[in-house]
Amino acid sequence: MRTKEFLNKLEHDRILRAIREQEARSSGQIGVYLQRGELPGDPVTAAQARFQKSGMHKTRHRNAVLIFVAPRARKFAVVGDEGIHTKCGRELWQRVVQKMESHFKQERFSDAIVDAIEDIGRVLAEQFPRTGGEKNELPDDVVEEGNG
Numbered sequence: 841m842r843t844k845e846f847l848n849k850l851e852h853d854r855i856l857r858a859i860r861e862q863e864a865r866s867s868g869q870i871g872v873y874l875q876r877g878e879l880p881g882d883p884v885t886a887a888q889a890r891f892q893k894s895g896m897h898k899t900r901h902r903n904a905v906l907i908f909v910a911p912r913a914r915k916f917a918v919v920g921d922e923g924i925h926t927k928c929g930r931e932l933w934q935r936v937v938q939k940m941e942s943h944f945k946q947e948r949f950s951d952a953i954v955d956a957i958e959d960i961g962r963v964l965a966e967q968f969p970r971t972g973g974e975k976n977e978l979p980d981d982v983v984e985e986g987n988g
Contacts, residue, residue, distance in 0.1 A: 846874075846911035851950040852982055858954045859980045862961025867974040868924065869904040870957055870964075871896060876986030879910035886910070887917040896978060897921055903968050904978065905960050907940075907953060916940060918956060927967045936960060 859870050873890050887908035891897060896904040902923030909916040918933045918940075936956050943952030 849949050854950055855953050855982055856980055858957040862957055866964035866968045866970050867901050868964030868968050869899050869978045870960055871906045872953060872982045873906060873908050874984045875910040879913035879915055883910060883915035883917040887919045891919050901968055907956050928963055932963055
């Protein structure tokens with residue numbers, strides 16, 4: 841699928857609202873990144889590189905999570921920092937990815953991303969509840985970059 845076609849089907853406001861709602865419940869940070877153009881290689885490797893480049897590994901509690909989607913390649917991944925990964929492990933990422941995959945197959949792209957944000961947000965709220973002194977450490981946005 842062409843990236844532009846994918847982006848036209850996304851409900852950006854709904855996705856941003858989901859990020860803000862879930863981040864309000866915990867000290868965790870959730871990011872969404874859309875890779876324009878081709879994606880050579882593994883989406884997990886690309887997601888990990890984007891996670892580092894975005895500075896998501898620098899949050900206070902090391903509990904940031906990135907949802908990475910490459911529409912043209914029909915690939916996606918979910919990666920989290922060591923704080924959340926230590927508490928939840930691979931099972932969380934696999935469960936979120938499986939659910940996203942089901943939505944993507946039905947071309948329910950916004951549902952895939954929003955459900956992933958909500959599932960991750962529930963775990964973050966449970967493992968890293970908001971205590972009052974937290975600040976939003978990363979921008980709440982759907983970042984789109986790449987080569988086309």
